[in-house]
Amino acid sequence: MKKVVLILAIIILAGCKAKKIEVIEPAVPRVEKLALSAVNYNLKNKAYELGKRMLMTCNTSKFKPYNNSEATASVINNITEKKLSKTCGIYRQRYGTFIDLQLIEVFKNNDDKTTIFRYKALYTKKVANKELRLFMNDENKLSSIKTMDWVDTYDNK
Template sequence: MIRLLFFCFLLFVSCKTTYRRIDLGNITESEKQKVYNFGKRILETCKTRQFVQLSEREVTQGLAKLSLSEMQHACDVLDERNGKFIDMELVEVVDDTYVNGTKIYRYKANFERNDFVNEVRIWLKNDGKFAGIIWREWKDEYVPYK
């Protein structure tokens, strides 16, 4: 029985996925600025309430199908919980190119009310299109969003 438990423990530890961080110095300033501008633009629309349908030239097909009412609802939840968006700071980029063909940009975000630290996570595909954006409570250790 002890051997079985030990074997299960070893299997669990060996199967733990680690995610490779990309050194921020290895990412071009233009790519960093592109991702930052996209995230800030999306979050700024929560302030102005002037939602614009996302173009398939800029985002993947799935993100382009996001309706304006879905964007409105997400902003309502964000505003109620955190207040208005102020700014965000890039903390790390996670390399997920081998599995999903994306880089995951993680920002710490600043809002009017900072009851807890917020994360803005943006997915950028290898082809330069944005595949997703979410905001949630910050965790120091990267945990994939499912």
């Protein structure tokens, strides 16, 4: 009887051994900087033209909507002439007339396979330091656009 109790106690202790707690940290996208010369010329040109077309709306008040070969459905649905004209009114007042885009950096997000084009938007008022980020998916379609104040270092947010 003592042997049975001893064996059961050992089995219970073995079954109750401490389990390792695995800490799962949030995934940080793996983004790598690409050399400008390593990026396909046609893709760079396409990103430039799509970004410039959107910002030129502020000068001309006319926007040629993106089509299915240029952008994803979410971009097409979210960028409308009405929304752009509202934003453009604010931009023209604060930054002046849009001049051009200057490609500064290109990044590749290895998690979602997007190519991120980081442009400095040039305006007539020299205090205007704006950034335009264009996200191109693996099908070379515009999947997202983001504008923000310019900072010299890339922030992955």
